[in-house]
Every structure is written in C-alpha cells, then in structure tokens.
Amino acid sequence: MSVPWTxxxxxxxxxxxxxxxxxxxSTTGSGDTSGSGRYGSTGWTPSSRTSNSKSTATLTxxxxxxxxxxRDFDAPRRLVYRACTTPELVKRxxxxxxxxxxxxxxxxxxxGKWRYVMTADGGFEIAFHGEYHEIVPExxxxxxxxxxxxxxxxxxxxxxxAAVNTAVFTEKHGRTSLWMLTEVVNFYPQSAHTDRRASxxxx
Numbered sequence: 001m002s003v004p005w006t007x008x009x010x011x012x013x014x015x016x017x018x019x020x021x022x023x024x025x026s027t028t029g030s031g032d033t034s035g036s037g038r039y040g041s042t043g044w045t046p047s048s049r050t051s052n053s054k055s056t057a058t059l060t061x062x063x064x065x066x067x068x069x070x071r072d073f074d075a076p077r078r079l080v081y082r083a084c085t086t087p088e089l090v091k092r093x094x095x096x097x098x099x100x101x102x103x104x105x106x107x108x109x110x111x112g113k114w115r116y117v118m119t120a121d122g123g124f125e126i127a128f129h130g131e132y133h134e135i136v137p138e139x140x141x142x143x144x145x146x147x148x149x150x151x152x153x154x155x156x157x158x159x160x161x162a163a164v165n166t167a168v169f170t171e172k173h174g175r176t177s178l179w180m181l182t183e184v185v186n187f188y189p190q191s192a193h194t195d196r197r198a199s200x201x202x203x
Contacts, residue, residue: 067182077171080178081138084167094118099126110135114143130162141167145182161185 057071073080083089087104095101095118102125103117115129127148134142144162153161161184168179 062181065184067184069180069182071178073176073178074174075176076174077138077169077176080176081169084141084178090116095120103127108132108135130165133164139169141165 057069060068060070062068083093085106085108087106090106091101091104094104094116099118099120101116101118103115105113105115107113110132112132113129114132115127117125117127119125129146129148130144132141132143134140143165145165146158146162148155148158150158163185164183166181166183170177170179
C-alpha cells in the first residue's frame with residue numbers, strides 16, 4: 001500500500017524512509033519556529049496526492065521504528081489544528097472511547113511542556129508527557145512523548161528514549177488531511193534487552 005508522504009531522512013536515526021511493510025484501518029479516532037538536532041525537521045512531507053475520502057484513519061509502518069497515521073477531516077485546517085492544540089478540545093477526543101481524560105496540560109510553545117492523564121475503562125490511570133520542539137501554526141508540530149511507567153524502564157531511561165511525533169496539516173477544497181508520524185528511538189534500554197535474553201536462555 002502506498003503512503004501519501006515523501007520519504008526522507010528520519011530524525012535521530014540517519015536512515016531513510018521506506019515503503020510500509022504492513023497497514024491497517026483504525027476507527028479511533030506564534031511564528032514559524034523550528035527546533036534543531038534530533039528534534040528538528042524529520043525530513044518528510046506530505047505529497048500533493050489526494051487522500052482517501054473515508055473518515056477512518058490509516059495506519060502504516062514506513063520503517064521498523066516508525067508509525068504513520070493519516071486521516072482526512074471534513075473541516076478546514078484551522079479548526080483541525082485548533083482541536084489538536086486547545087486543551088478543552090483535546091480533552092474531548094484524545095482518549096477515544098477507551099476511558100476519560102482527567103488532565104490536559106499544554107504550554108503550547110517551543111520549549112513548553114505538556115502532560116495528559118486518562119483513566120482507562122479498566123479503572124487504571126495512564127499518563128504521558130513531553131515537550132514541544134517545533135511549531136508552525138496551522139501547518140506543523142513536532143513534540144516528544146514519554147509514557148509514564150514504561151515496564152522495565154526508570155523515569156530517566158524513559159526520558160532518554162522519548163518518542164518523537166510530527167504532525168502535518170494540509171488543506172484542499174475545505175478538507176484537511178492530518179499526517180502524524182511517530183518515531184521510536186529505543187523502547188527498551190540495553191539492560192532490559194540483556195535481561196530478556198538471559199531469561200530466554202535459562203528456560
């Protein structure tokens with residue numbers, strides 16, 4: 001399955017994008033400021049090709065360390081962007097139908113922090129936090145994301161292995177396409193890999 005984006009160098013890895021290996025459908029739903037280094041431009045941009053008109057999201061895996069989600073909205077770009085950057089609106093949609101949002105904190109500026117906390121349907125709490133590294137109003141956002149309480153990781157290790165997210169908003173004929181790329185550096189620290197290998201060898 002082809003993906004409506006132009007492959008380029010990925011942030012922090014130095015590798016180039018590739019054709020997705022798998023894909024699936026999901027029903028869930030200031031001035032121009034740029035960062036630098038690992039958190040700067042990921043080098044990928046959406047192509048001008050017309051996207052699928054269906055309202056469901058498309059999930060693909062461009063590389064082993066990347067997840068790409070695309071979705072079209074029957075709304076202008078400014079409203080879709082606002083829904084992604086306004087706390088009271090994020091609280092209405094972010095957890096989908098899998099729980100309720102308890103906290104949405106957003107210091108929406110380059111260098112600003114964010115934190116989301118939800119209570120899942122099972123009654124347990126899930127929290128994420130990160131930092132904004134690039135903001136181009138109504139066009140592009142780059143931010144880090146850390147899952148609080150990752151198994152096998154200390155909080156310090158989780159910070160070092162934060163995922164990098166890039167969202168790109170494009171509009172055509174009053175409809176908005178949202179491309180969201182997540183790049184994972186190293187989900188488990190080396191010590192965790194070593195522990196798992198040792199455990200398998202002992203079996």
